[in-house]
Amino acid sequence: MRTRLPHRKATASRRSSVVKAMAHPTRLLFMELLLDGEKCVCELTEAAGCDITTVSKHLAVMKKAGLLASEKRGLQVFYQIACPCFVEFFRCIDLIASSQNTRLRCAC
Amino acid sequence: MRTRLPHRKATASRRSSVVKAMAHPTRLLFMELLLDGEKCVCELTEAAGCDITTVSKHLAVMKKAGLLASEKRGLQVFYQIACPCFVEFFRCIDLIASSQNTRLRCAC
DNA sequence: CGCATACTTGGCAAATATGCCAAATAGCGG
DNA sequence: CCGCTATTTGGCATATTTGCCAAGTATGCG
Numbered sequence: 001m002r003t004r005l006p007h008r009k010a011t012a013s014r015r016s017s018v019v020k021a022m023a024h025p026t027r028l029l030f031m032e033l034l035l036d037g038e039k040c041v042c043e044l045t046e047a048a049g050c051d052i053t054t055v056s057k058h059l060a061v062m063k064k065a066g067l068l069a070s071e072k073r074g075l076q077v078f079y080q081i082a083c084p085c086f087v088e089f090f091r092c093i094d095l096i097a098s099s100q101n102t103r104l105r106c107a108c
Numbered sequence: 109m110r111t112r113l114p115h116r117k118a119t120a121s122r123r124s125s126v127v128k129a130m131a132h133p134t135r136l137l138f139m140e141l142l143l144d145g146e147k148c149v150c151e152l153t154e155a156a157g158c159d160i161t162t163v164s165k166h167l168a169v170m171k172k173a174g175l176l177a178s179e180k181r182g183l184q185v186f187y188q189i190a191c192p193c194f195v196e197f198f199r200c201i202d203l204i205a206s207s208q209n210t211r212l213r214c215a216c
Numbered sequence: 217c218g219c220a221t222a223c224t225t226g227g228c229a230a231a232t233a234t235g236c237c238a239a240a241t242a243g244c245g246g
Numbered sequence: 247c248c249g250c251t252a253t254t255t256g257g258c259a260t261a262t263t264t265g266c267c268a269a270g271t272a273t274g275c276g
Contacts, residue, residue, distance in 0.1 A: 005155060011202070012137035018201040023131035024234085029120035041253060047113060054235050056254055066204040075243055075252045082207075085200035092193035093126040094119070096174040099190075132264085149223060162265050164224055183222045183273055218276090225270070233262070240255070246248085 021065030026050065027058050030079070031067070031086060038071075038080040129173030134158065135166050138187070139175070139194060146179075146188040 022028055026048050033039060033047055045055045059079055062068045069082045130136055134156050141147060141155055153163045167187055170176045177190045 008140050009133070009137055012140055013133040014205040015136045015198065015201050016131060016133040018204050019127060019136065020131045020233095023124060023128045025117070025121040025124040028123045028127065029117055032116050032120050042251095051236055052253075053237080053255085057235080060254080066207055072242085072253090075250095077253065083200060083204050085196075085203070088193075089197040089200060090123065092191060092197060093123050095193070096191050097122045097126050099174055128263095150221095159266055160223075161225085161267080165265080168224080180223090180272090183220095185223065219274105221272100221274085223270105223272080226268090228267095229265095231262105231264070234260080235258105236260105237258090238256090240253105242251100242253080244250085244252105246250105 018065050018067065021062050021067055024058070026055075027062055030058065030062070031081065032090075034068070034079060034081045035087065038078040040076040040078050042076070044079070126173050126175065129169050129175055132166070134163075135170055138166065138170070139189065140198075142176070142187060142189045143195065146186045148184040148186050150184070152187070 022031060029048060030044055033044065041052065041055060041059065044059070045052045048055055059068065059070070063070055063079070066082055068079050070077050070079045072078075130139060137156060138152055141152065149160065149163060149167065152167070153160045156163055167176065167178070171178055171187070174190055176187050178185050178187045180186075
């Protein structure tokens with residue numbers, strides 16, 4: 001064992017709080033859209049096509065997890081990606097999504 | 109808009125099927141353990157400390173999503189990481205997990 | 217064949233997540 | 247201060263996920 005099991009369990013648990021916060025199509029759409037730059041809640045709401053209260057709750061979860069950062073300017077709240085390293089990750093899961101059940105190892 | 113919205117929604121949806129499959133502490137523990145190399149179901153069960161039927165179902169979901177690959181040898185089934193690009197991702201979410209709510213941008 | 221071991225599947229109760237409505241809060245213009 | 251717009255919060259019904267038990271399948275061994 002490279003590392004003690006209890007330590008690895010704690011690591012996995014911490015990671016899951018972040019991963020859970022993006023494990024939803026709408027939330028991943030927000031991350032994808034925010035790669036272009038910050039957007040306000042109303043813009044994201046229009047893109048998602050669901051209730052603004054639902055959007056607000058999604059964003060709150062993502063912010064709490066550390067995925068997004070927000071800034072209030074006037075009446076609007078602008079959200080942005082807190083950590084650009086996701087770009088690389090999305091490339092990775094796109095490969096996985098396209099190779100589901102087809103071969104032993106994907107092409108990454 | 110860099111890309112059409114419907115296309116981006118489809119992308120987000122595809123990604124969510126992969127992300128959901130790892131959005132659980134036990135599943136992320138498996139990925140962490142499997143970074144050391146393949147393990148059989150009974151080894152993973154002992155590490156996770158839960159029922160073997162639960163473990164088997166977790167593994168089935170992860171395999172279907174393309175995260176893991178499996179090989180049966182004799183009585184045992186060995187699982188392994190299908191795509192090593194996760195290592196980079198874990199580094200990314202570890203940074204996020206450690207900077208939750210503390211600053212606008214994490215250090216990645 | 218018969219039995220043991222390793223794993224998977226079906227089914228169900230309990231826990232958790234989702235999404236809308238109604239209501240509350242915050243900032244701006246007059 | 248008042249009304250308007252943007253967003254958040256509380257609450258609740260519905261949907262999904264989780265995890266165990268019981269039962270089934272698969273493989274090796276004598």
